Amino acid sequence: MPGEKCGLFGARCFNNKCVFDLLYWGIMAQNHRGHESYGFLTRAENFRRHVNIGLVPQLSGRRYSRWRNFLKGDVGIAHVRYGTSGERSFSKLDYAQPLIASENGEKIGFAFNGNIVNAYELQDRLAEKFRKDEVFYDALVFSKYLVNNISNGLMSAIESCMRNLEGAFSVLGLRHNGELFAFRDPLGIRPLSIGESEDGMIKAFSSETVGLNINGLRFIGDVKPGEAVVVTRDGMERERLVKSERTAFCAFEYAYFARPDSFLNGKYVYSVREEFGRNLGKRFRDIVENADIVLSMPETAEDAAYGLHEETGLKWERILRRHRYVTRRAFILEPEERVSTIDRKVNIVGERLKGKRVIIVDDSIVRGDTTRTVVSKIRKAGAEKIYVFITFPKITHPCFYGIDMATFDELIGFRLDEEGIAKQIGADGVFYQPLEDYIRATGMNANELCTACITGEYPTETAQKMAEAAKASAKIEDQRRIYERPELLRG
Ligand code: SF4
The missing domain is CATH 3.60.20.10 (Aminohydrolase, N-terminal nucleophile (Ntn) domain)
Incomplete structure (x- = not known):
């Protein structure tokens, strides 16, 4: 997240x-x-x-x-x-x-x-x-x-x-x-x-x-x-x-940041998220047919899990519960803090998981550590199979426009394919919503949304240049955000 x-x-x-x-x-x-x-x-x-x-x-x-x-x-x-x-x-x-x-x-x-x-x-x-x-x-x-x-x-x-x-x-x-x-x-x-x-x-x-x-x-x-x-x-x-000529509203607002009861570009976010879940249910029907329950990461994936349940009839269990007053959003923390915070933040009603084939719906995978923590908890509680469904398409590029994922190396989706990601987070499979389904659910057109972190096509010139220069040097151990490396533009 x-x-x-x-x-x-x-x-x-x-x-x-x-x-x-x-x-x-x-x-x-x-x-x-x-x-x-x-x-x-x-x-x-x-x-x-x-x-x-x-x-x-x-x-x-x-x-x-x-x-x-x-x-x-x-x-x-x-x-x-x-x-x-x-x-x-x-x-x-x-x-x-x-x-x-x-x-x-x-x-x-x-x-x-x-x-x-x-x-x-x-x-x-x-x-x-x-x-x-x-x-x-x-x-x-x-x-x-x-x-x-x-x-x-x-x-x-x-x-x-x-x-x-x-x-x-x-x-x-x-x-x-x-x-x-x-x-x-x-x-x-x-x-x-x-x-x-x-x-x-x-x-x-x-x-x-x-x-x-x-x-x-x-x-x-x-x-x-x-x-x-x-x-x-x-x-x-x-x-x-x-x-x-075009606009570039951040596509990620719909999956993660905005509150579900906010109204963005003519639609309530919760109804867009429900549509994400329906899309995942249709796209990956064979996985759904072989699963026993669907779970949702609290709280950003709950509407999507409900949409999937509504579309497919798969039982939705709210087994993952959030400790309400542990408020820090995991993605914004330093790595060592992130794992322990998500561990404290999400609790599991484990008795319902023994021997179950489980689908977990989550909004996104950025670095993979929060998903890994939850998957491991579910595994420990006795789940037989764990499939991770992600509403936001695979993040492969950094963001220059206000979301703190600003280097290539930190992105698990830049380094690994779906199989590699599943292995790294301990799941039996990872399934992303395709970009075209995602865009359709928002009700926007492709040229009205920014999807640069998925496609690598940035809507502004300097960002594009910096991303390309940084990609060429992505293996260099440099923890600075790409837009805080002005030398990249000097070639
Ligand atoms: S790069 Fe991704 S997170 Fe950043 S503004 Fe564009 S869609 Fe949003």
């Missing part, structure tokens, strides 16, 4: 309501998108900022009131982070967002979801803007780039970002004058939805629609790829600044 992502929520109240209530619940609903740090930025007479590491805390009573009093104002943005740029560390407050960037009297709050492929190149161009002690990461470079161009107008600065930054970016920003703005890269790789209250007195942005739902706001559409949306005291202004 995988990890990164960040989650965003921002809102403006036109009725003097305190924005903190919206921000708190809106970002809390999206904590699955980032466990490393969280942050809030509001504006009253000036900016109020609070960031910290870990999950968004449960607040109640006086503590909630204290936060609300400090983070006052009617406009603000919030962020949860899991980093795909900068040092892989769980304790660095330096990377927490929203951050504040200032230049020539302009000051902006900035929060972003995605990853910039050419951040090193931009950092060189902006070298004199960095303090010697500043820690490099792409959000910092991005915010400096934006604020440095803002003297020509906000829309012009955003357009310049869209034309000069390569990668995935859904951004929320807050100007010191109280303007709230949002934009998405021209390929629309990461999600960003817009909502409002019934009376129109609240406008909001949220990475996933669940952030709107929890606040009782209605979804009114997505920020379109290449579009900027600005909310001022006078209302909302939208402008499509850059149009691209």
Whole structure:
């Protein structure tokens, strides 16, 4: 299973309501998108900022009131982070967002979801803007780039970002004058939805629609790829600044990251996942006919297991149970932590497994260690045969756009074929959903989705070049993420 992502929520109240209530619940609903740090930025007479590491805390009573009093104002943005740029560390407050960037009297709050492929190149161009002690990461470079161009107008600065930054970016920003703005890269790789209250007195942005739902706001559409949306005291202004021939929404959002009750590109994620399960049931009917039960990895594969059960009639047993308060997503952890965390996180009702031929449905295999841990538990409980069904097609290439699988060597699907993977994870067989089935289930067209980690065809130029250069040197022991190896572009 995988990890990164960040989650965003921002809102403006036109009725003097305190924005903190919206921000708190809106970002809390999206904590699955980032466990490393969280942050809030509001504006009253000036900016109020609070960031910290870990999950968004449960607040109640006086503590909630204290936060609300400090983070006052009617406009603000919030962020949860899991980093795909900068040092892989769980304790660095330096990377927490929203951050504040200032230049020539302009000051902006900035929060972003995605990853910039050419951040090193931009950092060189902006070298004199960095303090010697500043820690490099792409959000910092991005915010400096934006604020440095803002003297020509906000829309012009955003357009310049869209034309000069390569990668995935859904951004929320807050100007010191109280303007709230949002934009998405021209390929629309990461999600960003817009909502409002019934009376129109609240406008909001949220990475996933669940952030709107929890606040009782209605979804009114997505920020379109290449579009900027600005909310001022006078209302909302939208402008499509850059149009691209294709889009490239991250296909992986459907299998793993997004919450099942989120609405992406016209479909609820849970219904797409059910379709994945039906597809697997149809494609691998001979395996299903020789199995006794289907199990699902909690929680991202449950809808798919249900779909398979519905399609084939195979008994679905919820034998794998999650310890609810062990919250860290395994894919984002360091290798030694990952195995022990998944071991603690998933419990097995073993008595029902003795002598059974079992299908386990999971969302993806990235490095293989989490799947191996679960397969070994099921084997120990006495299962006779174990077949692993995977909803996301085989991951063979790294991601440059905000998912932390950024080298070839770490990907089991790059190194091994299905038989080799089955052997390595201790299963009797591994079966991936074919890409065409996957795309059909999303309701999108192939030229609207990014599937680079499956096909090796990247929707942006630098990423393609870096992937090819890195592939040629994939055997070199280099733990750095490929987009943090600028020498690859220099040939
Ligand atoms: S490479 Fe894969 S994980 Fe990364 S954006 Fe594309 S589909 Fe998503």
